[in-house]
Amino acid sequence: xxxxxxxxxxxxxxxxxxLPVAIAATRYSDSxxxxxxxxxxxxxxxxxxxxxVVGRRVRTLDRATxxxxxxxxxxxxxxxxxIVGMCMAASATIAVAVYEVLVAVE
Numbered sequence: 001x002x003x004x005x006x007x008x009x010x011x012x013x014x015x016x017x018x019l020p021v022a023i024a025a026t027r028y029s030d031s032x033x034x035x036x037x038x039x040x041x042x043x044x045x046x047x048x049x050x051x052x053v054v055g056r057r058v059r060t061l062d063r064a065t066x067x068x069x070x071x072x073x074x075x076x077x078x079x080x081x082x083i084v085g086m087c088m089a090a091s092a093t094i095a096v097a098v099y100e101v102l103v104a105v106e
Contacts, residue, residue, distance in 0.1 A: 001061065005071025008055040008078025015047035015085025019092055038096045045089040051082025 022040035026032050058075035 001058065001069040002071040002074070004054060005058045005074035005078065008051050008058055009074045009081065010078070011047050011051035011054060012078040012081025012085060015044050015051055016081050016088065018044035018047060018085065019088050035096070035099070038092065041089050041092050041096070044085050044092075048082040048085035048089060051078045051085065055079030055082060 018040050019037070022037040023034065026034045026037050055075040055078040058069075058071050059079070062069045062072045062075070
């Protein structure tokens with residue numbers, strides 16, 4: 001049970017770190033442009049969704065066992081980080097969409 005909660009926290013951390021790492025990678029690469037970091041958006045969203053789903057399952061099972069299963073705090077952290085990762089993916093999607101609209105209008 002605790003392993004699933006830790007998995008949720010790890011997935012949430014991956015969701016939160018995917019986009020910043022992809023953007024930082026553009027600073028050190030000559031062939032990798034900032035717009036190419038947009039390919040990390042679905043990855044961050046998938047990690048975020050997985051973290052929320054796993055975290056919710058852990059918390060549901062923890063409530064069913066009256067708190068004896070353990071891992072509720074890690075599941076809560078994973079769920080929160082997953083939501084943050086999904087929000088970052090959504091804002092990056094909006095940023096790329098606005099960029100594409102501005103390029104098309106020019």
